[in-house]
Amino acid sequence: MPLELKALSATNYPTRGIRETPRVCKLIDVSTCIGCKACEVACQEWNDTPVAETYPYTGSYQTMPDLAHNFWNLIKFREAERDGNLHWTMAKYQCMHCEDPGCLRACPAPGAIVQYTNGIVDFVQENCIGCQFCIMGCPFNVPKLSPRSQKVYKCTLCSDRVAVGLEPACIKACPTGCLQFGTKRQMLERALKRVKQLRAQGFSQASVYNPPGVSGTHAIYVLPFGNRPEDYGLPRDPSVPWVVSLWKGPMKTVGSALLLGGVLAAGLHYLKFGPQRVERKD
Amino acid sequence: MKPKRRRKRVTKSVACELASHAPEGAEIQRYNLRERLIHWTVATSFLYLLLSGLALYSPRLYWISSLLGGGTNTRIWHPYAGVVFFLAVSIMTVNWRRCLWLYPEDWEWMRYTWSYITHGEEGVPESGRFNAGQKTLFWMQALSGLALLLSGVVLWFPDKFSWEGLGTEPQPYSPGASSPGLAGILTHEVFAIVSMGCITVHLYMGLFATPGALRAMVEGKVTEAWARTHHARWYKRVMGISL
Known part of the structure; x- marks a missing residue:
């Protein structure tokens, strides 16, 4: 399943490759996340991005306050009150790999941001000029600038692994099956099935998070309280600015x-x- | 020492009206060395800003960045050139504030703008050192420069600006122009277009439409006939002819 170009930043000529590849997708079933952070560690390991900074304890189990240039996969630990009960939610956060990526549209450097036909949006640091327009263009606040290299980094959906037929590192590490990987169609089917189960269990607002404002994403969520995506640290109705x-x-x-x-x-x-x-x- | 300084300042304040009194038929000094130096500093920094800005503005013009040392160099140096440009324009504004101020006669001149453009029969009022068109163009450029500087600073240090203020926990963005950087981009682009429109007019007037204007800015001198044709009131004042 080779990587084929679909779109290049700041490029006017056609870029689409000749091969048809299946569109891939990551499914994050928040209802089965136990907050073990195995995905965070696996991401660090595979991408070889050691975190040097430490942060003072803020009263949360969350590893970092936010994603960082060398930290692309973060489980957001949040507390929310619903129907008089306190809910403690854990939701993995990373690049959503939008079908219509705001970062790619905002980028002025040809080929610094690429979108593959399989849906992965990847940053090519050697073409990046460090202007940070992608950061402004992202509706999810994902890309981060490295103060050292003055280039922007984010989750690659392990494009290097996916290109050779492997699943992303975070998926491989997940012990509960909360994280799954496959084609977009497969993942949507599974997500809808899981939503049906949750609704039957009493989570009447359970839904799939696949925001249409960015033409859908290649990382989708099952949210038990789908009417309140903010509780999981997800924007309500994201779109390209x-x-x-x-x-x-x-x-x-x-x-x-x-x-x-x-x-x-x-x-x-x-x-x-x-x-x-x-x-x-x- | 002090009285001498004071005296110099007085001279400076009328510097824009002043040019060496020349005998009939001779050439008149229009811009002194200092004015030319500032003009060409503004011009050089503007040219760099224009080229580097265009490279970042449109993918079709990104190739310009390779003439400027690559995209990263272009991104790094563009804001510094902006600071140089802004400082030079500020000095220019202070120096020329009197000759560039719009007086009642300038509003009168503007009624004849179309006649001026089409070299019409209708008599365009005589203008001072700068005509009302030049003044308007200058103020449009200067105000664009200010807007470009302010929005440019936001784009230069986007992480230092947020609507919520520094240090707050990053919240998931709501759609739309939620980042100050986006407002910066919009402002920067609008005023860049205004500025490029102004420079088109300025370059056309200076290089093509007014023979002698370029020489005035390079050598500092114009012929008497030139002064009489284009800036009659200024000419009379310089020559000591009463109005």
């Missing part, structure tokens, strides 16, 4: 038209009226 769409779309067209029009108008003026010569003294 309208500024990015405006800036990379109509504004570019209008701006270029205005500028070219200005140059053309100047040329036309020169031909029609010519330069203003100095008056001869009478």
Whole structure:
């Protein structure tokens, strides 16, 4: 299952490869997460990204306050009150691998962000210029800048493993089956089945988190309280920021038209009226 | 020492009106060395900002970055050039504040803008050292420069700005322009377009439409006829002809 290009950042010519590959997906069933952090460790191990920083204890089991340039997989531990009961939720957080990635749209460097036909969105650090526009374009607040290399990093969905037919490291490490990996269709089917089970068990609001604002994601969730994604640290209705769409779309067209029009108008003026010569003294 | 300084300052404040009194037929100093130096500092930094900005603005123009040492170099140096540009424009604004201020006669001039553009028959009022069009263009550029600087700082240090304020726990974003960086991008782009529009006019006027204007900014001198044609009120003042 080789990696085939689907889209390249800041590139106007067609980039799509010739092979058809299945679209992959990670399923995170929050209802079966026990917060063991095996996925965090596996991610660190496989990607060889040791965390140097330590943080003062904040009253939470959470490893880090947020994702970091060298920490791409974080279980968010959150407390939420629902129906008068305190709920302690654990939900793995990482790059969502959007079908319509805001980071890729915002990126000005050709080939610094790539999207493969299998759905993985990957950062290519050698093409990255460190402008951080991807950080602004991401509706999930995922990409992080390394202060050392001045490049941006995030979860690769283990594209190197997936390319050779292996599952991502976090999936392999999960002991409860909370994390699963397969084709998008398979994972959606499994997620819906699990939602049905949860509803039967009394979680009437259980649902699949596959946000349509970014045309769906290649990491989807089963949320027991699907009406409250914020409780799991997930944005309610994420979409590519309208500024990015405006800036990379109509504004570019209008701006270029205005500028070219200005140059053309100047040329036309020169031909029609010519330069203003100095008056001869009478 | 002190009185001498004071005296110099007085001279400076009228520097823009002042040019060496020249005998009939001779050339007139239009820009002194200091003014030219500042102009070309502004121009050089603007050119770099334009090229590097265009490279980052459009994928179709990204190739310009290879002329500037690659994308990363372009990204690194663009903001520094912006600071140089802004400082130079600030000095220019202070130096020329009097000759660039819009006076009632300038509003009068603006009524004849179309006539000026089309070299019409209708008499365009005589202008001072700068005409109202030049003044307007300057202020549009200067204000764009300020907007570009402010939004540019946000883009330069995006992690230092957040609506919630520093140090708060990162919350999942709500959709839309939730990051100050996005507001920065929008502002930066709008004013970059304004600025590029202004520079198109300025370059056309300076290089093509007004022969003698480039020489004025390079050598500092214009012919008397040039001064009389383009800036009659300034010419009369310089020559000591009463209005």
